[in-house]
Amino acid sequence: MAPVFLHKPSILLEWSKGDLDINLLKCIVAFGMFMKDSRPDGRVTARAMMQEVQDDTLRKIGRQTLAHLRVLVMLLRFRFQAGQFPDAWSLLALAARSAFTMRLNYEHSNPDPLVQESNRRLVWAIYQLDRLYSGGMEDLAVIPVERMHIRLPCDERSFEMGMGSKAGFLDETSMDPSANVDAHSFKLRLLAIRDRILRYTKSVRRKGDSPAGSRSAMEALQAELNTFERTLPAELKLTSQRLVFMGHSREAGPYVGLHTLWMMCHCDLYRFCVPGIRESVSKDALALTPPNFIEYCQHACFSTAIRLCGLWSDLYHLESSEYFGDELLAVSIYQVAQILHHLPHLIPEDGEDSVLSLKKRLIEALQLAVPLGRVYTSAMNCLKDSERLIDALGRASVTQSSPDSSVSAAIETAEREHLASKHSVLPHLYRDQNIVDRGTGHPEAKGQRSNMLPPNNGRITSSNTNATLPVSQSDHERREYQEMEPGFSDMFLFDPFNMQLNGYYDPELDFSFM
Template sequence: MPLRPLRPSQSTPRVDDDDDNGCTGQAPKAERRLGPIAIPTALPRTKRATCSQCRIRKVRCDGRDGLCQNCDRLGFECSFQQSPSKSPGRYLKSPERRRRMQACIPCHLKKTRCHGELPSCFNCTRKGQECTYPAARKTGVTTPAAAPDGDRSSTTPGRETPVQHIPIVVRENPPSPPELDRSTAEKVSGTSLPDTATVAEHIEDYFHHLYPLPFFAFLHKHTVIRRCRDGTVNEPLKFAICAITSLHLQRAPHYHPLWAQEAEQIILQQIGRPSIFHLQALLLVIRYRIETGEFPTAFMLAALAARTAVALRLNYERSELAFVAQEARRRLFWALYLLDDYFCVGLREFELCPEETIYLQLPCREEIFEAGQQCHTGTLRPSASDNIAAMGLRGAYVRLISARRAIMRFNRRVGLGEESSSTIGSRIQQFEQELARLRAALSPEHQYSVSNLTLSEWPAQFVMLHMSYYQCHCDLYRMFLTGYSEAAPSGLLANIPLQDRLTSPHSAPKATTDTANSVQAQCLEHAENIIRILGDFITNRPSGGKLLLLERDAAVCAFESARLVMFGARLLCATSTLEASIHKARAVSLHFITAFFAYSASTRPLPPSHQHIPEQLTKRPPTPRHRARP
């Protein structure tokens, strides 16, 4: 059946219905069929005037003649008020910054909302903590931090800097810094940034307390102090020194986070222009992040520091430079090498400074560095041309850290089953011989004894060197402690020949029945030596005057030695009872960690687990079914 064509509905009026109803017009038929089209007329657009103040502040201006509404409300000098004689588009006075931080310092650091109640905000009152607000700003011109050494941070006019809560106020007549005490210096000029007197005091404390430690010895004392007096010390380096020193000495808890953040921001703003000063400041900032528990941030910044060191070619010698400049470059790179132990822990993929890319000699003694005398020490690998007398404790410590890192890589291969059981014994003998050579190369005054510890000019270096030496042996032998968390797989240990379960060359020969327990006994012996060194250090430290500080690695050695002696109390080769081992762990190791590392957030997880280990060891484990027989 054919479909009939569709027709428009009669109820829907068409455009040309008017014509059908008798309406006539002069327009053509096509135009009349489409109906009238309204063509919009383009009206002239009038651009509203904007005063200079509103343009700089990036706000909408109503363009009112004579004085705009924003300038009238805020009391600014509007550019519309200028006389015709002045050039148009120029404002008479820079707009004053009216924004200020309302949050208290604790809420700002935790990035929580603070309503600014006085005298204490609601958050601080609820948590029972001290509430401190930044000092009120004085009237002045805020400028970005400028580095006298030529490293200046670039900022864009009209754009707020990333760290708005750390302004620098420039005054025409600043107060005399030497007349200020510490509490006044921290709040001088109404800002949280350190003034000249505070910077000088923190630099002196840095070289007095932190410089003796192996990591912090990359600054030349006389050069930094002279630049501090001249006012030419690098800006981020100044903030970093104040932050790390204040953290270790537990001063100004509300200000050293701001100083560290300011140093970090300046370095990141000038990331494309690496310099020695910025790398020095960056290493201190990384250590600050580690000690405050911000390990992920430190982990990422360490990669930036390694890339900067390679860009500056610090892993190569520069014979054309003066000796002090050469030694400062060497020490800066070796400090980065020591920092690498915090992140790689025996993993090749996390190493920042592979040893095959280092072409430097080891650091020299402090007397030579301060006097600026040219000398040769030796490379990372021992050789016949080494100058042991010029090397001192610092060079020996770097070599010991290299051996300890190789032992950690060896332990990982053993744990993953990548090391053949037939080669484990020979590899351990190689490590033992290397450690024995390192110890024999020490001068007589650097060999361990209580008298040498008491007479040592650098007791922190002395103690950390010998603790790390014994810790290398503990790391090497603990794989044989059956049942220990870091022990090798039991199946692998069973396949190691008994003659490879070696006896230390400096120990007396043991009977055949004791061969299986000789390595375990050596591990416990070295752990006991670490606890003995800790006890000597605590007992023979100065009673008054100089405050002795140690690095985080000392706390790790103390913790690991306490674990070993308490675990070893249940072994057949144990020389101490469980009660005596627990007493050593609590009275020496735990006391050492809590007394010397109260400032460090990275060592806070150690004491709680330290306290729970004794209760776990009060019950002896069941005797294994298959005990190794000689």
């Protein structure tokens, strides 16, 4: 999660005096209900309360005040965690424009360090979600990395105590040893590197050239990742001892999220030579690529995926009571499972990296990530897909029938521009609009699936069915195709909201034996 921008003592003081903005108060209450109230009615109430706030806020859309921006960012974060991505997407642009209009992306002299830091964190919260949503697509970014001229967020203790920040800036390659920062600041810096990696790999994929022709750019990005890891302070480095210490601390989530993201950046950088996944270059481009280059990229991607499996397994066996990871943990498990599924020739038949061993570690990773379903509504769908892929490791698969020609044409157009995603946003938008038009309300009100129960005997089950996952993906895809309206071939299909995808979907992957 992003570092908090609301200062708890200050908020409580405003509330006790009756000065707290009513919409901000509603946001805080709704967030608490959504995160802590396990009853379906509680989440329905939270959504309804947030909808009231959103309606009132958008009626005052012309306001450019800090109070208005704080409410916008709370709404944005709620929509993201509730899986209401279309709303979050639109709110993100509004929040970014408002923050830049008030020039909050620049340092301002303010005698109160608490106000300074709160404003910085407000902008960084927008920046973090923009990096996740845009996915390296420059056309979709609303917060340019090069326009962030404020200090990175300081550590939580300094913020709580109202201390002045000594944090560095985003474009600095090293950090002052005296800087009062924690894992959040380093993650924001790493997200900027990841953004450059995704821009590079998607550019290679879009051009259709051999990736070997841009090897120097690939090596420069790898050097950035190496420098980042080398300059981490000792307390944030990944060692067996630090893993135990951090794994039982309040910093467990940010610490694990940082190192998971760093390793996933390696997978993102080299995956364009993994055939069968969305970000792979075309067969023609691979045919023009020297075999030793393909082998190098595949081994780099595979070895990092193995390291991630080991990290998650070690965390699972810590038996800590802390939450591990962040919004990217479930996504990363899915992506690692995809990589391993598409590189079966690199998996040894026996030993600690055999199929059986990898399955065991990945199942442990699934168990580790299940609690995140309470925080991120879409996480359980991602984990369902991951479970299917884990079950399929080491098995043969067959391809499913192709969608109709109009959909295929639209997907091909999207691949050239934005790299189409697994779940197109447009059918979701049509479905959401139809629900509103019919006045049926939110899925929770109808008893539809919104929460997932913890694993049952190693399986993840739905809270409103007795069926054990996974569900047939081919049936799901067929329903998505049927929901598309006529004339769709004129539109491009992409989904920057669905974090499961991130370019790893294989549209022909099907498991008839499951």
